[in-house]
Amino acid sequence: MPLSKSLTLRGYLVHEVLSDPASRAAAKAFILDGLAAGSLKPVIAATFPFERTVDARRFLESNEQLGKIVVTVSRTARRQTVTRSCGHPASSAKDEAGKNRV
Structure with a gap:
């Protein structure tokens, strides 16, 4: 046409x-x-809480959505993420040599 x-x-x-x-x-x-x-x-196809990120990823990979997929993050999850990304020893994993890694 x-x-x-x-x-x-x-x-x-x-x-x-x-x-x-x-x-x-x-x-x-x-x-x-x-x-x-x-x-x-914005067209939002679905909204998932942070705790259901795996479900959000599966929905994305299914190609069934028309629009954006939103993952909401609570204040508690944000604080934990910031703490981990800053390399806080209490929340960081240790590598084989015993050093902190993020």
């Missing part, structure tokens, strides 16, 4: 936009303005 009214369809690669600072700034403004105005609304 031909496009009417001399319309042009143009796709963009993410690297085209992100590698150029002016394009990145324009894209960011377009997205933030669209979200603020309500003209851009």
